[in-house]
Amino acid sequence: MSAVLAVADHRRGELRDVSYELLTAGRALADDVGADLHVAVISGTVDDFAAKLDRDGVDAVHTVDYGEEFDHGVYTQTTVQLATELEAQYVLTPNSVNGLDYAPAVASRLDVPIVTDTVALESDGDELRATREMYGGKVETTVSLSGPAVVTIRGAEWPAAEGTGDATIEAFDPDIDEDALGATVTGFEEVAGGDVDISDADVLVSVGRGIDEEENLELIHELADALEATVSSSRPIVDSGWLPKNRQVGQSGKVVTPDVYIAIGISGAVQHVAGMKGSETIVAINTDPNAPIMDIADYAIQDDLFDVVPALTEQFQ
Amino acid sequence: MKILVPVTEVTTVEDEFEIEGTAIADRYLGADLNEWDEYAIEEAVQLQEAGLADEIVTVTIGPDDCEQTIRQALAKGPDRAIRVWDDALADVDLLDVGLKSQILAAVVDAEEPDLVLSGVQSGDDSFGATGVTLADAVGYEWAAVVNHLAHDFDDDTASVRRELEGGVEELTDVELPAVLTIQTGINEPRYASLRGIRQAQRKPLEVQDLADLGIDADGLESALTLEEMAEPESETDVTVWEGDADETAAELADLLREKGVAQ
């Protein structure tokens, strides 16, 4: 029986949501190729994690009791050893920041290709077809490869696996070469604190790179004042230092779920959308009819923000 | 210390475009220096200005056409550039991570930098995996998605912050030599000065083919084949308001009032 090996993600004592989605993606791929779904959970409270990961469709969970937190050297060495022992056809990891910190090294050591940030997968046993975006989400592509591979999956694309499985849970004891561990995690820090919490706001006026110049932000503040709303932004605005980090919506900023989210001059890159997709009503103001934000918006104005925003402000004065 | 910065020319797409086969029609495409690489270059230049780096070399995989992008990078401060290209690469329609890393690894072997600063990803195909693959291929340490680098390298170690999800940063010490993939926002990339732009024209730009790097071009192929390209389908039933700005703003205002905004 061949194998699909899915490696879970956890941080500071919690399994991350995408780990359960990984089980669904892994099960479907295992069914495609007639394989067992093996799950590995490395470091931390592995027995507790294993019990949680034992959901419908999981055949085996391998617990690796080594260290507490993610260490890319330990993850790389362990995953390579386990994939080799299981003769895994596919190794699956989340396309998370940590996933991207070790999955490429696993592919390199196994000497197999890697395909990242996939949103759909299909295999006929030899050929894998993976769907992924290009050009900031403007197009979707299907790529194929043959033979074994390492694949990372995008979060929130597959549903989380549910139920209770009857997986065998067993400890895997990797042979870790400690001299080869050259990166040491010394701590964590929460950033983006401060007085404003955009995740509390009912209405967010959110601004992106389309605003072009710092001084144009005034238009956005005026609109927010008129609407009694809170200002948030995409990443480039924060990167440029025009707004503080606590205003950033997205994967590396805040997750927000306001009643109304008005995206102004924001393209809707996946890392942004990860932070605002749960908003009740999404309005997009964008000159580009093909901007990905248009695909998730409820209402859209395809026009220049420098015309629309002042006109809207006027409506409330 | 010597720093190597892999610099990518990304393909940009106009707002409206058409797909022909498995590619966007040429007439809608443009080119630019990869956004993430701008930050990697700036970080290298700041290390040089701080007296911590002696030499900065850029390396780009790409045809003749991308020389302008390379000069654009050089104008910001790097000392010299390498461009790798080969007829064998022109036939490949999607350079996968493995192929790019194999080429970059040969350049690292020849240049022996102490630090490689790459971008987190390229803005067009966004694999986000070349830096770490390269590190493993050459036996360097690495860290992905770095948004802070301490400007001292005591004990041959780079102290970095990795930007994780949800506003959490990981503090990590990475042994040199290493590859760091640089995240936007780590610094404020400078605009090239006129003097920088003039100087860039005279900086050495060496062109190498696969044979120069000791890579056998026979049987060289990308592991990935591009099969299909399509515009994504809309996930929502979007209402698009038509009309001039006053009309569309009035429609939106009605909606907002209906939702109780500013009442």
Ligand SMILES: Cc1cc2nc3c(=O)[nH]c(=O)nc-3n(C[C@H](O)[C@H](O)[C@H](O)COP(=O)(O)OP(=O)(O)OC[C@H]3O[C@@H](n4cnc5c(N)ncnc54)[C@H](O)[C@@H]3O)c2cc1C
């Ligand atoms: C690891 C990682 C983490 C990331 N985390 C985040 C995150 O937390 N949050 C985040 O936002 N991004 C994040 N990003 C960056 C993300 O990939 C995008 O680069 C970013 O979201 C783009 O911001 P934007 O939409 O404002 O800019 P762009 O993509 O440049 O879009 C600008 C938009 O404005 C429109 N526009 C231009 N002029 C006008 C005008 N006059 N009127 C109307 N519209 C106009 C354009 O059509 C375009 O759609 C992350 C990336 C990585 C790799």
